[in-house]
Amino acid sequence: FTPAGVGTQVADGGLPWRYDGSGGVAVASPPKEVRTFDGTEYVLERGIRTDYALVRAAKGDRHGNLVFRRSARNFNPLAATAGRITVAEVEELVEPGELDPDSVHLPGIFVQRVLPLTPGQAADKEIERRTVSE
Template structure:
């Protein structure tokens, strides 16, 4: 059951309006080769779930700059100027979610749990439906994110958060075997396993691909049952650093 293919073939069935769970955190662990392959396809109206949207001209910023993304579900807008501009102008719908809640919604989707209660966001605009979801071209709020169901459990107010599943999961791994078992390197093991679990069809790009049976089972971070396609990452794709910090001698 060899799942290895090339990037172009792996994304060939991603259509207009598809939902994508995309791994990575900042610029770490981003499936850049798969993003480039999707950009080459020219699909539009994508609904993307990812911790952030890359930066201008890199990561998911490539798809955003080209106007391919219609909706982002993220926890961080950060220093991405185009992301903020498109949201404020009404060109992009954005659902902002606390980072831990976003991670748990993806994990729940992969585990088959439809929803869960959390105290995070209780008593805030997140619970009451006061967070802007979409702006009008003049900058006014055109739609708010829906209010959450609120309950009291053991004396604490909690909000209901629904699980996230997507048509496709796109992830970047350090090592994959031919049946899709994955090993992630250091902090690239952030949202990547969760996005892989949440995708109905998951595509993993890997820096190294080894024969099935080569990996020590105790070293596998994500079993191949969650992965349908494996692509070898290009060695020429640079690993960007979002903000370099050095210590003076």
């Protein structure tokens, strides 16, 4: 529940979800549940659920316990928890028990598949670009 959106079309419904061929609204959003807690109204916003989540971890074990490096920690754990099936690419696959429990960023309960990468695949990070100014 969140106070954001109370009294707007987000809560009341009617936002266009799909348009018809002539530009009119074919499907509009339904109204959302609104509750009052301690005198303040809140709108029920459901969590995002995806069919698949694809994440890449620096280290992991075959049970799916993952350790992310640097900024990969920002959204990979959240994306993994949103997926019905989470597939993790792991740059370095270690044996269960080798990861310090305090260093695990995502427990294996959220991961259904672990794909170990070869050293060549782990080094190839096409999405990363290094830019430096002169």
